[in-house]
Amino acid sequence: MRVNGKIRAPEVRVIGVDGKQLGVYSLRDAINLARSNTVDLVEIAPTANPPVCRLVDYGKFRYEQSKKEKEAKKHQHANKVKEIQLSPSIDPHDFGVKLGHAIDFLCDEIKVKVTLKFRGREMAHTDVGFQRVQKFVGDISPYGHPDAPAKLLGKSITVMLSPLPRNKRARNPRHQDNGEPRLAPHAIAPAPLAKHANSPPPSQLPNSQPPAFANNPFTELKTGVAES
Template sequence: MSRPFSSSSNSGHGNFVRVNGKIRAREVRVIGMDGKQIGILPLGEALTLARQHGVDLVEVAPNANPPVCRLIDYGKFRYEQAKKEKEARKHQHANKVKEVQLSPKIDPHDLGVKAQHAIDFLCDEMKVKVALRFRGREMAHTELGFQVVQKFLEKIAPWGHPDFEPKLNGRNIVVMVSPLPRHKRAKHPREAQAPPPPPASAKPSPAPAAASAGPGNGSKPEAASSSPQGSSGTTTSTGASAEGTNPAGGFANNPFSDLDLSRA
């Protein structure tokens, strides 16, 4: 079950792990696949035990006496280690630095845009390096550059604080800004300006209108349904004879309505 790995590729890394045949100790303390301790075994027996279970013997504590080894799939072990390192990096604050460049003649609107970018970085737990560069004869009035930097720091003060006072370094004024703790930091401007969700309407939905007697809604006129019955000599709206018949129960187009029954 030995999986050889070239020592040249891993010798430069501080987290180099010995696996199977690369373990050098004569005796090792073995931890089983269920996490329980098996005991101190000779290296040969430990390797045999790993082969029987179809896993690797991974050295997890090389500085212990004797070294601690674990029965586990080496691929799974590397995945768990990478996952732990990722979680550790996620909880580190201000591990990235973003740079914002200014100029002594920057427009107020552009200064506001640069400040908004810096606020976004600070709210994402990033440090901000503010750099203002002088060009040509602008070096004769460095006080104007310091004024611009101070105005910039005042805009982002609710979200970050400078690590040191702005200082002139060659042709640049440099200052590093760190994010404030979450409980002391102001809310993100975009979150504060976001409109609240519309409240649920308390008005009841309008009831459907009563069916009208017009011809367009599919209902019959009231006068047609309440026509008098048994009246001789009267005709319906379709021209059919109503003698001895009920217009509501007859045919709309009676083919025998024009038939003369007096000759029979």
């Protein structure tokens, strides 16, 4: 995005501070007009002929654009749906793993569809399936809420969960205070081996090594000067 003197077109169509079109100006006159209003000349439609520029404070303009981009991303996430599948006989560990995934999705502003499927004779115990789903919905209540009560459709129980507003939603337990994922704890270094209380000092240890040069054949040689 070009601003002020970085705009290359010799002429530009100018939109005033109040949003009204002011007409076509030479680049120099448009920049002088922006300075007289203590704002910037920002090129907002560079492919138009002539390019369209707006008189606006560039810092505030960037802030507004950033807010619009964030809102657009929220709407994109709102249209996404992730599915979590359960079973009537799911074990506690798998239940917790799937619950964690659902919390991650809701904290990312993504809807979650919870589906519990029955197989064979499990259809005779739909009450157990509803209990599993209700527990899942209850455990995830700090992060999302059901759009409607869980329903039995065919051989499956389904419920759609929507994220709570950010100011009412609990913090993701997998994240730190700054929102970043928690790192794995560092491995603890093994403790040094403890010395035995009755171990003798090194000076009192028996010397199992033979003395130095014990078998040296040169030890019996005389070092004096031979007599003539």
